[in-house]
Amino acid sequence: MFYLPILIVIATTATYHLCSKSMSKHINPFLNLLIVYIVAALSSFIYFMLTNQGEGIISSLGNINYAVPMLALSIVGLEFGFILLYRTGWDIxxxxxxxxxxxxxxxxxxxxxxxxxxxxxxxxxxxxxxxxxxxxxxxxxxxxxx
Incomplete structure (x- = not known):
């Protein structure tokens, strides 16, 4: 079980970079990200429901701290940065x-x-x-x- 998280990170990071490099250059990168986040939100909701241990979404919201919105902003910057990185010609x-x-x-x-x-x-x-x-x-x- 100790190595499972790093295996997930490795597999999804490789997929992330392959997909970021393969995005169409003819679409506004923020439209790409909007679609990515819609799919991510739906996936996160499904995973939450599958792993939920009885506490609802509303009651869980009280445990959120500053790190959640900061993570969201950093993810947008990270993904936009990598899209630009690949669009400007960096090798994968x-x-x-x-x-x-x-x-x-x-x-x-x-x-x-x-x-x-x-x-x-x-x-x-x-x-x-x-x-x-x-x-x-x-x-x-x-x-x-x-």
Whole structure:
């Protein structure tokens, strides 16, 4: 059960990027997102009803905090950003990787400052390798011509 969540995240993230890259460039990206959110809302409602343990939607609303609307806004920005990323020509093999590396480094810093997480030698080495990888991915050697 421990690995199930990461398997779900991996599978859905790969699908997410394939779909984001495949969206028509001739449609306003916000119309695409509107349709995505309608389907997501219906799916979320169905999943809520299937997993509900007796508490209704109305009574559950009292437990919502600031993180829910902030998550919604960040999802819109994330999805719009990736649609633009692909529309401007980023490779599906590079854009998410650059994003993931930078976000991972930022979240290590946030974890240290906001959540009192520990920065061990493994994390320092991991961050260093990520940053080296980022440089390697974006490095374009200059070819000498004769």
């Amino acid at each position: 093999s590079l854009g998410p990787l650059v994003n993931g590396i930078i976000v991972a480094v930022i979240l290590v810093i946030v974890g240290l400052l906001a959540f009192n997480e520990v920065l061990g030698i493994n994390k320092v080495i991991g961050i260093s390798l990520c940053l080296i990888g980022l440089v390697m991915l974006n490095y374009q050697p200059k070819c000498k011509t004769k």
